[in-house]
Amino acid sequence: MTGFPVPTMPAPPVGVVGLGQLGGSLAAALVRAGRPVSGWDTDPQAREAAAARGVRITRDLSGVVVLAVPLPAMATALDGLTVDPDATVTDVGSVKSPVLGTVGAAFGSRFVGGHPMCGTEHSGHEAVDPDLFDGARWAVCLEPDTDLSRWLRVTEVALDAGAEVVPLTAAEHDDAVAAVSHVPHLLAAALAAAAGEAGPLALALAAGSFRDATRVAGSEPAFVTAMVEGNAAPTAEALARVQAQLGRPWPELVTAGHAVATRPTAQRSVRAPLDRAALLALGRAGGVVTRRLAAFVEGRLPQEG
């Protein structure tokens, strides 16, 4: 055991399955970071666009294999493709427990679930942006039986793409994204639909607060539905918490929301050992991994108030 940073192992190649907005952007970011990237998409246009960005197009995948397909396609994403028996498999799906149940069951300890918290209301290879992950949070799941060295391989991919990694379990992930992503999508839809009922005059008066609050209602409905229905129980619980908040007296509600929205964001640097419990504790405290060292990770934790 040493406290000195030493170089990590050479980075393995990355194989990206699905070259739409997320997969294509990841492939482009990793090519830029100097990593060898191969990939596949069922759409010839997406393959061509990726090839033009330096991605080797192949059905034979090895190293870290990233499933970057919509949730409903996850279980069949590898049909017709060959995956090296030693490859680590990860995904970028917005819900983690169902993927753990399907892809995780197929690959056992070789599977590490992941979820980059980015993407826009756009989709498809036309929306590829190599900067998409810059400074984004990327959840990388650490279950009791996850192989820690494979967790690190996936973490390195996220870091190389420009993201910061949040270590957590699939269940913690699904509860958290229900609160900060899936419920916001439902609220945006409900707000837009209700304003539509209110009529054209209301929509003509809609200003910044409304546009911000409904922006994600412009996302492809099939993706959103797959996301919320794929995380139904945590989303229903998080929605119930929002509805309970809406039942509070308004001055109290407004003050409580303001306190969270304006919470100070000062950060302090931390170093955590490469140890399951320490990594999960970092995640639960709101911390992120920013760099991998030999027997440690460097990260940041929110400053205590």
Place this chain on the structure above:
Amino acid sequence: MTGFPVPTMPAPPVGVVGLGQLGGSLAAALVRAGRPVSGWDTDPQAREAAAARGVRITRDLSGVVVLAVPLPAMATALDGLTVDPDATVTDVGSVKSPVLGTVGAAFGSRFVGGHPMCGTEHSGHEAVDPDLFDGARWAVCLEPDTDLSRWLRVTEVALDAGAEVVPLTAAEHDDAVAAVSHVPHLLAAALAAAAGEAGPLALALAAGSFRDATRVAGSEPAFVTAMVEGNAAPTAEALARVQAQLGRPWPELVTAGHAVATRPTAQRSVRAPLDRAALLALGRAGGVVTRRLAAFVEGRLPQEG
């Protein structure tokens, strides 16, 4: 009656009471548009900042007098100031019926309620921006007893500041802003407060959808509370409509929200006579006034689908 545009009357001076974000920005925008602007604020720093932007600081107001103070201060905004007996009085408060009941009762047909749909989560004279109104919608109220020529004076102020004018009644305004502004503020607060309950891990994962959905929760709580409590009945009704939407099956809800959020925004130009009924019909159809002519206004209406 002529169909040809002819020059309007010389624009009267504008007196702005309250030189914070909205009032200070309005004064700055009107100075830039070449209108004589005077103003007052109880805060010497706000007066100094406005004077530096070309606003004449005085307690004697005439022409179009704009009350740009928070709702709770509206009824006493003119204490210690002198208002010319022929002045037209307007305001920029975010709720219109209560202001009609107080300021409107004091000034009778000389009062025309207004509300620019802009502003940010910031406030105070440090947040002044002469571009704040560019392309914004500005509600200008037309009640059965509103003097149409005074309505036009207020409309010209809004147009000169760079905004587009929505003609409507105070009741229509309050229903519409409940749906597109006040309920979004409550939803943002509820979402932020519920995510705060979910803990630091959830907040660490918060991405664009959450930040957009909670941005307005950063607004000053006293302003927000005054706004929603000053429009309590329409806000409660609009919130009930959102809650009814949240009770729909999720695929149906997501599809309905998407349809409103992605509604085509093509516009067609229209010319409306300067007539109460025609102006209110324009507003109800989602239209806006963009220019004042002699016996007409020019505007835009959403293209029919």
